[in-house]
Amino acid sequence: MIEARQIAVTFNAGTPMETPAMRGIDLTIPKGDFVTVIGSNGAGKSTFLNALAGELRPDSGTIMIDDQDVTNWPTAKRAGLVARVFQDPLGGSCANLTIEENLALAHARGKRRGFGLSVSASVREEFRERISRLNLGLENRLGDRMELLSGGQRQAVSLLMAALQPMKILLLDEHTAALDPKTAAFVLELTREIVSERNLTTLMVTHSMRQALDIGNRTVMLHEGRVVLDVRDEDRRGLKVEDLLHMFEKVRGSEIDDDALLLS
């Protein structure tokens, strides 16, 4: 369960480059919701996810995860609750560490790290077993450096890393955007499996209207740092891609008239 209350963030406040990226986002996401987040470039989607992950402290507002106020927790402290996959396939792993070392980093997420060997024979077996389920043939390449993998392979491993330890929420920021259609579909299917297997609370940013409606049970549209659309279950099933596109145009075209933005 995520509760965001009146989250506001302004970049470069008080300078000529002032950018209000979030202007009071209010969103309650019950446990088990899979929310797809859409919105035009610069709408504030990544900023919102960064605020949830702790990379960015909001200027005002509060963030609760499972009834804990985490607003002032740094990213590392939230890592026991939050797992994320970045848009950039390079972003979610360490390129010059090996696959098994990257997995070991994620394996220790939310746990105390010690002076014991990071990749012991027993965890290596566990990694081998888990990574073989991706059917990418990576189980024999655990010692290869991450930078040798393709973007799709890396995103699949990033997802696996996110799922290695228990968590409360999963944040996905356009994690299939850099992939070819076939690989994207594969990574998306993997996402679905992990989310349903663990009954995770998930936010997934996407630019594909198709994906936004097909995946998950709820869709939220952000525009200029506000929630302008929030549909779920029954209501959402009736929506078509054209409807979403239409709404997009409506918010774009009526930027001056703020009242017209409330579409839902």
Next chain:
Amino acid sequence: MSQIAFLGAIEVGFLFALVALGVFLSFRILQFPDLTVDGSFPLGAAVCASMIVVGIDPYIATFAAAIAGAGAGVVTAWLNVRLKILHLLASILTMIALYSVNLRIMGRPNVALLGETTVFSPLESLDMPMYVSLPIALAVLVLVMKLALDWFLNSEIGLAMRATGVNPRMARAQGIHTDRYIIGGMALSNALVALAGALFAQSQGAADVTLGVGVIVVGLAAVIGGEAVMNTRTIFRATIACVIGSIMYRLAVAGALNSEMIGLKAQDLNLITAVLVTLAMVIPGMRMPFRRKRKGGASS
């Protein structure tokens, strides 16, 4: 080159291998360009020598020197992660401050250790000359340190430190408090450098406030030189490269100074070092048939 000059170069090479390992930690593992080294090396010498001349056990004095070095590393890291001062500048500030601190510790520009008992005194009773036993003793010490560092960097904590250097955003998302790892890594790095300073003072028989000039460049020369001659894909190999680089550097310097033909003198050392480092940085970029592509430093 005479045998004594050769062994002398090997001895100093092993000593500075400790500096190289420290510089490898800051520059390569944490990707933190750290010039504190020029201050923490003489700091180690100053702390150790000042303690020895007042009669403190040399082992305790050497250990205290390493702790003092760790303190210097913490100050630099703290200036960077807490006060958000650019890493290079933070390290320069600490380095400058340490010049005064070192003078304060010693109470004068240099402290002689002639006739004092040092950690190397037991070697005098061996049945071989010091110029042979000293390099051997240092080689053993460096080997132990290298293996300890290898083990550390492959531990969970060490792996988290490497991730902090490579991809801090990802590291934080994995629950790694990157600030703490930077502070810890810088402490370890400068402790190694101060240890080298303490041993250097004891082997040379004096601590001097000017000892530190150019230590960072020598350390870098060793790290980069080592990387230039061997593949450093694993931690195990990368730390060997530091040691080999350090010895190569000393031999190159000794060779250059000893060949009458070129006519170089001791005061040319810094110029030679700068040229060697530049060459070591440029040559790997050119296509060399005996070298494989190197990218992004160490991993294992």
